[in-house]
Amino acid sequence: MNFVPDSQYSALRTQGNRLKDWGVDMRRRTFCASTVAALAATALPLRRAFAAADLPALGPDGAQLLLKPNAIDDLRAAMRGELLQAGQDGYDSARRIWNGAFDRHPALIARCAGAADVVHAVNFGRDHGMLIAVRGGGHSLSGQSVCEGGLMIDLAPMKSVHVDPLARTGRLEPGVLLGQFDREAQAFGLATTAGTVSHTGAAGLTLGGGFGRIGRKFGLACDNMYAAEIVTADGKFVRANEKENPDLLWGLRGGGGNFGVVTSFEYRLHHVNPIVYGGPLLYPFSDAKEVLGFFAGFIGQAPDELYCDAGIVPTPDGKRMLMFDVCYMGTPEAGDRALAPLRQFRKPMVDGVHPIPYVELQRSGDDSNRAGRCYYVKGGFITRITPALIDTVVEKLSGTAPPSTAILFAHSGGAISRVKPAATAFLHREANHSMVVMGFWDKAEDRDASMQWARSVWPAIEPMTSGFYVNEVANDDPERRIRANYGANYDRLVKLKNKYDPKNLFRLNANVKPSV
Numbered sequence: 001m002n003f004v005p006d007s008q009y010s011a012l013r014t015q016g017n018r019l020k021d022w023g024v025d026m027r028r029r030t031f032c033a034s035t036v037a038a039l040a041a042t043a044l045p046l047r048r049a050f051a052a053a054d055l056p057a058l059g060p061d062g063a064q065l066l067l068k069p070n071a072i073d074d075l076r077a078a079m080r081g082e083l084l085q086a087g088q089d090g091y092d093s094a095r096r097i098w099n100g101a102f103d104r105h106p107a108l109i110a111r112c113a114g115a116a117d118v119v120h121a122v123n124f125g126r127d128h129g130m131l132i133a134v135r136g137g138g139h140s141l142s143g144q145s146v147c148e149g150g151l152m153i154d155l156a157p158m159k160s161v162h163v164d165p166l167a168r169t170g171r172l173e174p175g176v177l178l179g180q181f182d183r184e185a186q187a188f189g190l191a192t193t194a195g196t197v198s199h200t201g202a203a204g205l206t207l208g209g210g211f212g213r214i215g216r217k218f219g220l221a222c223d224n225m226y227a228a229e230i231v232t233a234d235g236k237f238v239r240a241n242e243k244e245n246p247d248l249l250w251g252l253r254g255g256g257g258n259f260g261v262v263t264s265f266e267y268r269l270h271h272v273n274p275i276v277y278g279g280p281l282l283y284p285f286s287d288a289k290e291v292l293g294f295f296a297g298f299i300g301q302a303p304d305e306l307y308c309d310a311g312i313v314p315t316p317d318g319k320r321m322l323m324f325d326v327c328y329m330g331t332p333e334a335g336d337r338a339l340a341p342l343r344q345f346r347k348p349m350v351d352g353v354h355p356i357p358y359v360e361l362q363r364s365g366d367d368s369n370r371a372g373r374c375y376y377v378k379g380g381f382i383t384r385i386t387p388a389l390i391d392t393v394v395e396k397l398s399g400t401a402p403p404s405t406a407i408l409f410a411h412s413g414g415a416i417s418r419v420k421p422a423a424t425a426f427l428h429r430e431a432n433h434s435m436v437v438m439g440f441w442d443k444a445e446d447r448d449a450s451m452q453w454a455r456s457v458w459p460a461i462e463p464m465t466s467g468f469y470v471n472e473v474a475n476d477d478p479e480r481r482i483r484a485n486y487g488a489n490y491d492r493l494v495k496l497k498n499k500y501d502p503k504n505l506f507r508l509n510a511n512v513k514p515s516v
């Protein structure tokens with residue numbers, strides 16, 4: 001038996017189906033010595049036969065393309081990572097993203113192993129007129145990190161994390177998940193703002209803003225990201241920091257994936273005690289109106305150390321409850337004092353707030369937000385949870401609302417609101433909460449009811465919101481909503497788009513359209 005070397009393996013895999021006829025076992029990467037001669041003798045005809053089979057693909061506007069096998073082979077040979085097509089091992093798992101509602105089939109998936117692979121993939125996608133999707137951690141709620149018929153630039157294999165405990169900085173590749181970053185940084189008693197669910201990707205989260213349990217103390221993830229490296233639409237590798245291309249750094253802090261493919265991020269880290277005081281406080285749905293009413297005033301006075309998400313969510317037995325997800329960065333005694341007014345206003349039916357390792361609290365929502373379930377969300381920012389909003393939320397979740405629906409308020413404010421709206425592309429500094437209305441489903445037959453519910457309640461809620469979080473853009477949000485959302489920062493974003501992506505190669509995001 002001969003072992004197929006790595007250099008030949010990828011090229012041979014493209015011919016996998018045909019090679020099966022020749023007794024080649026591609027899975028075990030072996031073939032009988034007796035087939036070597038036959039293979040050598042037929043390599044040319046085989047290649048010619050295969051060359052006839054162009055790969056159908058799609059362009060950004062739905063144009064039908066045919067990709068030549070030799071061009072695909074050249075890209076495959078140039079890459080250190082894998083280039084996958086339908087039918088190949090790993091293709092189906094690579095095309096899946098967190099939101100199971102998006103079952104899309106890219107023509108090619110470039111599983112990039114480093115920045116050089118990203119350059120090759122961007123050049124290939126652009127030169128062949130393909131629709132391009134960029135995947136970091138794969139948690140896009142709107143499914144924009146996977147595309148039908150296009151090129152998916154998959155950064156998941158790029159997972160290095162380097163923490164410098166003396167300089168208090170962290171450098172990430174774009175496939176790193178938040179929990180992986182937290183774990184490396186917390187080994188040195190450090191952390192930066194990084195979401196609330198540990199399997200979310202750092203890349204997409206940071207580019208859109210990046211809320212998290214310590215954001216009120218240290219600002220958004222993008223506020224702490226001080227340098228990045230990016231492959232732009234022309235395939236150039238560009239650095240963005242305070243000295244080199246500061247305009248681009250500004251845009252990467254909240255402007256989403258509009259300007260290219262980021263291949264590394266650098267963050268400031270902060271001392272965060274490995275033990276914090278946190279966990280859930282649960283109330284029955286019947287208390288939701290009164291407790292949320294109290295919470296609205298209470299949370300407006302909260303110190304920066306206190307982070308508290310609120311949500312009306314389903315219970316496992318098909319009812320609903322009001323849930324607070326608390327994190328207090330400080331001693332349990334100080335945390336007790338900070339939470340006392342809420343606990344005294346109404347005793348929770350479950351009080352799970354206790355001293356807990358920060359990394360464990362960061363993982364506490366992982367199972368309830370598991371990958372593969374289908375979701376549809378509509379979102380908006382609010383400065384205050386008003387009585388009118390509470391009435392609407394409680395009413396919409398009562399009665400005939402399907403069980404798999406929820407309304408969530410993620411906590412903002414504190415240090416986030418002390419950054420000027422024009423200082424980064426992330427505009428909505430005045431907001432105290434980012435709220436989402438969510439429908440979800442496991443079975444296809446529940447899809448319409450959950451989705452329709454979210455769509456039907458949104459018009460009553462939207463007038464009480466101001467802009468929305470670009471990382472929660474819905475796949476049916478109209479262009480005018482996206483444009484309005486960037487507000488006073490929009491013109492500057494368009495200028496950047498004109499400079500770095502004038503043909504809108506990177507359009508699967510809360511898209512800023514170039515004007516050239």
Ligand SMILES: Cc1cc2nc3c(=O)[nH]c(=O)nc-3n(C[C@H](O)[C@H](O)[C@H](O)COP(=O)(O)OP(=O)(O)OC[C@H]3O[C@@H](n4cnc5c(N)ncnc54)[C@H](O)[C@@H]3O)c2cc1C
Nearest residue numbers: 136137138139140145174195196201203204205211257262
């Ligand atoms: C379970 C869950 C929990 C969440 N919790 C929070 C939270 O606590 N705080 C918060 O702020 N947000 C939260 N979000 C929203 C989250 O910020 C977005 O879903 C974000 O897009 C996730 O990033 P990702 O890399 O995993 O996504 P992906 O799906 O990989 O990417 C999303 C988009 O980001 C862009 N992108 C990703 N990587 C790159 C790159 N390297 N270069 C250029 N563009 C890129 C692309 O446009 C892509 O379409 C949550 C989402 C989920 C599903």
